[in-house]
Amino acid sequence: MASDAQKTVPVIPGGVYVVEKEIGKGSFAVVYRGHFARDAHRQIAIKAVSRSKLKNRKLLENLEVEIAILKKIKHPHIVGLVDCERTGTDFYLIMEYCALGDLTFLIKKRKELVKNHPLLRKVFEKYPPPNENRNGLHSAFILNYLQQLACSLKFLRSKNLVHRDIKPQNLLLSTPLLDYTDPASFHKLGYIGIYNLPILKIADFGFARFLPSSSLAETLCGSPLYMAPEILNYQKYNAKADLWSVGTVLYEMCCGHPPFKASNHLELFKKIKRANNVINFPEYFTTGDTQLDEDLKSLICQLLTFDPQDRTSFDTFFDNKLVNMDLSCYELVDDISVELENRSKDIRESNMFISEYLPTAHKHDHRTALPQQQITPTAAEVAAKGNVKTNPTKPVRTPSLLATDKRMVRPTVQHKTQSTNSDLMLEKEYVVIEKKTVEINELADEIAHIGTADTATTAINVNNAVRGSPVANRPLERTPKVQRSPKHAASRRASSVDRRVSISSLNPSNALSRALGIASTRLFGTTGGHSGIPDSLAKSPHEQAPRSLLSAQLFQDLTENIVLKTEEAQQGEPSAENGIIKDRDTIVHFLELLAAKAFVVYSYAEVKFAQIVPLQGELNKRLSTGSCAVEEEECDDTIDDGLRNRANGQRRSNSRSSSNLMQLNTDLVMNEGSALVCKEAITLYLKSLELLGYSMQITSNWWYNSNENVCSLRLNLLVQWVRERFNECLEKAEFLRLKLFECDNEGMGKAETVHTTEAQDHQPTQEDKDNEVFVEKLLYDRALEISKSAAKMELNGDNLNGCELSYATSIWMLQTALDNESSASLLDEQDRKVIKKYINSIRNRLQSLRQKLSRNS
Numbered sequence: 001m002a003s004d005a006q007k008t009v010p011v012i013p014g015g016v017y018v019v020e021k022e023i024g025k026g027s028f029a030v031v032y033r034g035h036f037a038r039d040a041h042r043q044i045a046i047k048a049v050s051r052s053k054l055k056n057r058k059l060l061e062n063l064e065v066e067i068a069i070l071k072k073i074k075h076p077h078i079v080g081l082v083d084c085e086r087t088g089t090d091f092y093l094i095m096e097y098c099a100l101g102d103l104t105f106l107i108k109k110r111k112e113l114v115k116n117h118p119l120l121r122k123v124f125e126k127y128p129p130p131n132e133n134r135n136g137l138h139s140a141f142i143l144n145y146l147q148q149l150a151c152s153l154k155f156l157r158s159k160n161l162v163h164r165d166i167k168p169q170n171l172l173l174s175t176p177l178l179d180y181t182d183p184a185s186f187h188k189l190g191y192i193g194i195y196n197l198p199i200l201k202i203a204d205f206g207f208a209r210f211l212p213s214s215s216l217a218e219t220l221c222g223s224p225l226y227m228a229p230e231i232l233n234y235q236k237y238n239a240k241a242d243l244w245s246v247g248t249v250l251y252e253m254c255c256g257h258p259p260f261k262a263s264n265h266l267e268l269f270k271k272i273k274r275a276n277n278v279i280n281f282p283e284y285f286t287t288g289d290t291q292l293d294e295d296l297k298s299l300i301c302q303l304l305t306f307d308p309q310d311r312t313s314f315d316t317f318f319d320n321k322l323v324n325m326d327l328s329c330y331e332l333v334d335d336i337s338v339e340l341e342n343r344s345k346d347i348r349e350s351n352m353f354i355s356e357y358l359p360t361a362h363k364h365d366h367r368t369a370l371p372q373q374q375i376t377p378t379a380a381e382v383a384a385k386g387n388v389k390t391n392p393t394k395p396v397r398t399p400s401l402l403a404t405d406k407r408m409v410r411p412t413v414q415h416k417t418q419s420t421n422s423d424l425m426l427e428k429e430y431v432v433i434e435k436k437t438v439e440i441n442e443l444a445d446e447i448a449h450i451g452t453a454d455t456a457t458t459a460i461n462v463n464n465a466v467r468g469s470p471v472a473n474r475p476l477e478r479t480p481k482v483q484r485s486p487k488h489a490a491s492r493r494a495s496s497v498d499r500r501v502s503i504s505s506l507n508p509s510n511a512l513s514r515a516l517g518i519a520s521t522r523l524f525g526t527t528g529g530h531s532g533i534p535d536s537l538a539k540s541p542h543e544q545a546p547r548s549l550l551s552a553q554l555f556q557d558l559t560e561n562i563v564l565k566t567e568e569a570q571q572g573e574p575s576a577e578n579g580i581i582k583d584r585d586t587i588v589h590f591l592e593l594l595a596a597k598a599f600v601v602y603s604y605a606e607v608k609f610a611q612i613v614p615l616q617g618e619l620n621k622r623l624s625t626g627s628c629a630v631e632e633e634e635c636d637d638t639i640d641d642g643l644r645n646r647a648n649g650q651r652r653s654n655s656r657s658s659s660n661l662m663q664l665n666t667d668l669v670m671n672e673g674s675a676l677v678c679k680e681a682i683t684l685y686l687k688s689l690e691l692l693g694y695s696m697q698i699t700s701n702w703w704y705n706s707n708e709n710v711c712s713l714r715l716n717l718l719v720q721w722v723r724e725r726f727n728e729c730l731e732k733a734e735f736l737r738l739k740l741f742e743c744d745n746e747g748m749g750k751a752e753t754v755h756t757t758e759a760q761d762h763q764p765t766q767e768d769k770d771n772e773v774f775v776e777k778l779l780y781d782r783a784l785e786i787s788k789s790a791a792k793m794e795l796n797g798d799n800l801n802g803c804e805l806s807y808a809t810s811i812w813m814l815q816t817a818l819d820n821e822s823s824a825s826l827l828d829e830q831d832r833k834v835i836k837k838y839i840n841s842i843r844n845r846l847q848s849l850r851q852k853l854s855r856n857s
């Protein structure tokens with residue numbers, strides 16, 4: 001790992017500012033400490049955002065919004081923007097520097113800070129937590145930050161601003177007692193609260209925008225754990241959403257963790273709803289000395305009210321007794337105050353950021369210094385990655401994946417392990433994933449929404465293209481173009497400025513129903529009977545049952561037809577200049593190619609998944625004949641009988657809602673064998689995610705960079721398919737990670753046990769290496785296995801169409817294994833030669849089979 005000193009820092013043109021050192025990382029930015037070139041004592045924070053991370057116009061807009069807002073507002077409890085520099089490659093926001101980091105440090109790192117931070121040691125001595133073993137803060141801190149937060153929100157309201165991303169990470173703390181020494185001078189400067197405590201300032205206006213109090217926004221943003229339920233439920237929301245977030249922050253300051261945790265939006269929403277406005281506080285707050293103040297509890301409950309209409313209003317909140325309480329009783333007497341002042345000055349002199357006071361091991365745990373040694377991208381990183389073009393197949397090694405698993409673990413597990421580091425990582429990664437998912441879903445929605453179809457001709461072509469049994473070399477027809485109506489053409493680009501993220505797209509089942517809606521209303525018109533499509537598909541998207549079998553069939557057939565186009569595997573990818581494809585036909589070709597690869601990898605992941613996860617009733621039924629990659633795989637001998645029995649005969653529905661996952665398998669028990677299968681499944685899902693994420697990146701580049709306002713139906717279907725698979729793979733990969741982590745916690749799965757969160761510097765042993773799972777190897781072995789069994793079947797004259805699909809599948813698998821040509825690839829030249837030879841020989845078999853099939857037909 002690069003040491004701090006080795007890390008390069010950017011140089012800001014103009015010479016006015018000097019960048020010193022990285023101090024934090026967000027989803028889209030790196031934050032550095034720095035100073036004015038002319039005055040080394042004038043410290044600043046520099047938020048660097050690479051333009052390459054903002055290819056999506058929405059992100060760029062968010063940043064420009066942040067700049068515009070921050071420039072306009074000046075408030076003692078809001079982090080000030082000093083300046084903004086733009087270069088061809090980056091944005092640099094020069095901001096007020098907050099040496100005590102963000103509120104998460106106080107909440108989650110208190111113990112380490114007490115040991116190592118001279119100022120905070122003294123502060124915590126004077127304001128000890130209610131429970132030494134928990135992460136909650138002293139009520140002086142809570143009331144102080146409540147008042148400071150309320151004060152800044154009042155200011156924002158006066159400017160018609162909603163922050164929309166209030167969370168502890170965005171509440172920064174500056175060193176107290178610098179440039180003032182007493183309560184009077186403190187208040188004169190406009191500050192409120194307790195003068196000798198660190199000062200809270202709201203930061204990160206990336207999501208904020210001007211929003212009149214009565215208007216409703218349609219933008220999904222913020223961090224899920226702190227998001228209001230109406231946002232999680234994709235409803236319109238108003239400024240009161242910020243009040244919910246204030247409630248979550250207050251709760252976290254009291255209890256050390258957010259009030260509700262879950263693995264995804266949907267689960268989180270359900271939990272909040274199920275709570276039925278009953279907010280649970282830890283037991284130690286309900287009895288004895290550590291009882292939580294009733295007024296504070298009541299305020300938290302008012303803020304955490306499910307229905308925004310019943311939630312406390314801003315006026316009532318601002319009038320709340322605690323918000324207006326005189327806190328001078330908490331102020332420290334003179335001699336201690338002088339001591340604190342001296343320590344504050346020392347902090348400024350030492351020029352050390354809060355994380356630098358933490359022990360090295362812990363520093364790297366904090367998301368402000370993400371571990372650099374990851375070999376494998378996490379699901380989030382894979383998902384967030386847009387530059388896969390040159391290297392779409394980094395070998396996916398599970399052990400490192402496991403090392404990062406700890407950052408993705410789910411709340412229940414964190415609770416069990418008391419891993420606050422995981423908490424921090426969870427929140428961070430969660431947001432990254434959500435952002436990428438949001439982007440993908442948004443693009444798919446935007447494409448889904450355009451224009452009206454020429455329904456008469458489209459219906460015929462689509463039927464031809466995607467239905468019926470796979471026939472050798474049958475070309476897929478390009479469907480007629482879907483023309484954007486003038487109204488939509490005009491509104492498309494404006495809509496994304498206005499509606500940065502589409503709410504309706506985020507629910508996977510919603511995604512499918514929307515895609516089906518398109519399929520029904522656009523392809524088949526409203527008279528399904530005419531096109532041979534059942535009425536269920538001909539209804540409007542609102543009326544129809546969203547998961548009709550035929551619809552899943554449509555997607556499945558679409559994919560299988562693509563998989564059968566094996567000649568494309570040979571031709572390789574069409575050229576994309578700087579990741580940008582200009583014409584529509586090439587983009588369709590490109591997507592088909594990536595979809596074929598993603599599909600075979602995904603299908604194999606599904607096989608593994610079915611071996612691990614017990615399926616229930618209806619869900620077991622497969623809706624399609626499926627690719628041969630989904631054919632049952634021999635169970636590993638090491639998997640226990642129960643699992644084997646469950647795996648046998650279990651067939652997954654490709655369209656099964658993955659949101660059922662959490663409910664599905666509460667009784668899932670893992671042993672070493674199943675842990676290995678689990679790792680393999682994760683590896684395959686990650687690979688699939690990489691390919692799907694790349695597909696959407698390329699589509700996004702094309703869509704936003706071209707002046708196209710027309711989208712072919714085929715492209716539209718492909719995009720919907722990619723989106724559907726992306727959401728599914730992401731959820732399943734995360735689900736399996738959780739399972740592995742639980743297994744790890746219970747001491748099962750040898751490979752996992754060594755990769756504890758604390759073992760950041762752990763050197764892999766030979767055993768670790770032996771347990772590594774490589775995607776290339778998995779695909780290679782599987783491809784040979786299915787092509788061999790297809791050859792046997794072919795010799796017996798069994799299921800020739802199935803054999804065709806098997807050969808095609810194995811060619812795509814081998815091609816995918818070959819994709820990564822970088823030095824990071826597991827394969828050397830010799831391996832590549834062997835794989836290419838296999839591809840040629842399977843291709844020859846396929847050709848002769850196809851001739852046989854066409855003679856038979």
Ligand SMILES: Nc1ncnc2c1ncn2[C@@H]1O[C@H](COP(=O)(O)OP(=O)(O)OP(=O)(O)O)[C@@H](O)[C@H]1O
Nearest residue numbers: 024025026027029031045095096097098102169204
């Ligand atoms: N002005 C600042 N002074 C000191 N530290 C800062 C400052 N701004 C940000 N940081 C640190 O850098 C971290 C990352 O900041 P950033 O605003 O990029 O991301 P974030 O809000 O945590 O994440 P996201 O943008 O994904 O919501 C913060 O959590 C904080 O610890």
